[in-house]
Amino acid sequence: MLVMRHASSPREAPDSKTANPDNVKLERQLDEAGRAAATAMGKALRELKVPIGEVLTSPTYRAMETVRFAQLPNPKPWADLGDGGASMKGVTEAQAVWLREKVTQRPKGTNTILVTHMPNIARAFPDAGSAVADGEALVFRPDGKGGTAVVARVKIEDWPRLR
Secondary structure (H helix, E strand, O other): OEEEEOOOOOOOOOOOOOOOOOOOOOOOOOOHHHHHHHHHHHHHHHHOOOOEEEEEEOOOHHHHHHHHHHOOOOEEEOHHHOOOOOOOOOOOHHHHHHHHHHOOOOOOOOEEEEEEOHHHHHHHOOOOOOOOOOOOEEEEEEOOOOOEEEEEEEOHHHHHHHO
């Protein structure tokens, strides 16, 4: 189970002249470093033969762009992973509860990847989720009894080094 923050993006939304052509809502989008890092991460996951099952992503443009550049399979936008339109603001307790419960699930033979935002991770996992870098993943191991543990933190730029 991987819970990751979207890849690097500027803090400001683009204007109509600088937005990607498909970014019609003018949401924050990945910067060049974010696009490159997401691409390299996805390639490393494939080369490492990490079995990927469910991929759920925040419906924000920058999170979906992270998934697209990483070429993660069959992504589904999921509202509970979103920022509610309040970029870098607090998230609801219901979202934090959903995320904490989701990481306790243990899919057979695959890994679930959840792409979200720093406030979501920090609220759900205050001990492990503070100061999560752009693109960083917390790797959880569900115990099959409703509990879980963080077994690793992997920065997005470190995935290619694991090959």
